[in-house]
Amino acid sequence: MGTMGTTNKKRSFFSQKICRFCADKAEYIDFHDVKALKPLISERGKIVPSRISGNCAKHQRQLTNAIKRARNIALLPFAVEH
C-alpha cells in the first residue's frame, strides 16, 4: 500500500518507431546473425528494451531468445554485472 507519486503511463508515446524485424518481414530472428543482434545489445551486454529499440513484443521476445542462444554459444558476451 503506497501512493508514491503519480504513475501516468502514457501509452504509445514513443511508439513512432517501427519494429525493424517487422519492416524486414522477418519470421524469426537468426541468432547467428550477430550483426543484427549487436545493435540491440547495450554496451554492458544487456538487451535493449523494446520501447527504446522500437521492436514489437513478438520480435522482442524472439530477440531475447536469440540473444540467449547466441550467448550460450559464445557469440555474444554475457551481461556484465558489478
Ligand SMILES: [Zn+2]
Ligand atoms: Zn516485429
